[in-house]
Amino acid sequence: MVIVMKDNATESQIKAVSDRLEEIGFRVHKIVGVNRTILGALGDKRTVDLRQFQYSEGVHEVLRITEPYKLAGRIFHPEDSVVEVKEASFGGERISIMAGPCSIESEEQLFTIADAVKKAGAKVLRGGAFKPRTSPYTFQGLGLEGLKLMKQAGEQFGLATISEVMEISQVELMDQYVDIYQVGARNMQNFSLLRELGKSRKPVMLKRGMAATIEELLMAAEYIMAGNNYQVVLCERGIRTFENYTRNTLDISAIPVAKKLSHIPIVADPSHGTGRRDQVGPMARAAVAAGADGLIIEVHHKPEQALSDGAQSLYPHQFTRLMEELRMIAWAIGREIN
Ligand code: PEP
Numbered sequence: 001m002v003i004v005m006k007d008n009a010t011e012s013q014i015k016a017v018s019d020r021l022e023e024i025g026f027r028v029h030k031i032v033g034v035n036r037t038i039l040g041a042l043g044d045k046r047t048v049d050l051r052q053f054q055y056s057e058g059v060h061e062v063l064r065i066t067e068p069y070k071l072a073g074r075i076f077h078p079e080d081s082v083v084e085v086k087e088a089s090f091g092g093e094r095i096s097i098m099a100g101p102c103s104i105e106s107e108e109q110l111f112t113i114a115d116a117v118k119k120a121g122a123k124v125l126r127g128g129a130f131k132p133r134t135s136p137y138t139f140q141g142l143g144l145e146g147l148k149l150m151k152q153a154g155e156q157f158g159l160a161t162i163s164e165v166m167e168i169s170q171v172e173l174m175d176q177y178v179d180i181y182q183v184g185a186r187n188m189q190n191f192s193l194l195r196e197l198g199k200s201r202k203p204v205m206l207k208r209g210m211a212a213t214i215e216e217l218l219m220a221a222e223y224i225m226a227g228n229n230y231q232v233v234l235c236e237r238g239i240r241t242f243e244n245y246t247r248n249t250l251d252i253s254a255i256p257v258a259k260k261l262s263h264i265p266i267v268a269d270p271s272h273g274t275g276r277r278d279q280v281g282p283m284a285r286a287a288v289a290a291g292a293d294g295l296i297i298e299v300h301h302k303p304e305q306a307l308s309d310g311a312q313s314l315y316p317h318q319f320t321r322l323m324e325e326l327r328m329i330a331w332a333i334g335r336e337i338n
């Protein structure tokens with residue numbers, strides 16, 4: 001249930017409603033908007049007579065949330081949420097681009113790519129240290145050594161960093177090394193991991209599971225937010241369909257749908273969404289045109305030698321060119337990439 005306070009509600013009126021909600025067993029989330037305050041009440045409302053709130057002083061209206069997601073929903077938080085990390089911003093007018101290798105492979109590899117993506121205008125360096133590989137016999141990532149390189153590269157090139165967290169035991173460790181936790185598609189419904197990330201105060205980029213509906217994605221975000229971590233960014237990375245020319249089918253329509261249902265920023269991953277270098281640019285451009293708040297793109301200076309996902313990694317010069325195209329598309333829809 002959501003209680004929308006009047007524009008001119010006083011602090012004491014807001015407090016009185018909030019106290020009453022808590023008294024009868026609700027958990028209250030207070031959202032102070034530009035014009036009005038909204039009180040989100042989470043709990044079992046079956047035995048409560050909601051009319052008592054309708055006529056309380058300072059109350060504009062009482063809304064029931066019928067969707068299963070509450071904190072993640074638009075009703076609860078009508079304005080777009082903005083997640084800011086160093087120079088990157090997701091959810092506002094500004095669109096930020098994350099780029100880097102699929103996996104961190106060596107200092108030379110990571111630093112060469114970080115330098116190139118920084119010069120092209122990326123604000124976040126991506127790179128996996130713990131890799132969720134389909135085969136246990138392929139490269140699994142450099143682990144801690146990779147995280148250390150990530151931190152150094154981020155500092156040297158003035159980039160925020162993002163890397164995938166695969167299990168609860170890595171959460172605390174990674175906290176010292178990266179700015180944004182990435183939850184991979186295969187872990188979107190790892191509820192114990194999501195709960196653990198809910199205790200963190202660092203942003204989490206949550207990738208859509210390859211067979212997950214948008215509602216399931218929002219419910220996964222709800223797990224993180226229920227722990228009071230509101231810094232969540234959703235990521236559309238393609239879903240499994242019958243089409244097999246591309247690795248996945250990038251669901252561009254998930255972007256406006258998620259934006260309609262939720263206030264949480266959403267970015268797109270055209271690299272995993274297509275699996276093919278020649279399709280990354282068109283899908284990146286489409287995602288920005290569709291309203292994505294950012295992109296995450298794989299870039300490698302020697303993709304033919306990459307230890308993972310070389311076939312979908314852009315060469316640095318392709319990434320630089322794409323950034324220029326994306327700036328024009330952003331401008332055409334009243335947004336900005338910088
Ligand atoms: C990745 O970003 O490197 C990755 C493994 O992505 P996903 O979880 O979307 O497959």
Ligand code: MN
Pocket residue numbers: 102103272298308309
């Ligand atoms: Mn990858």
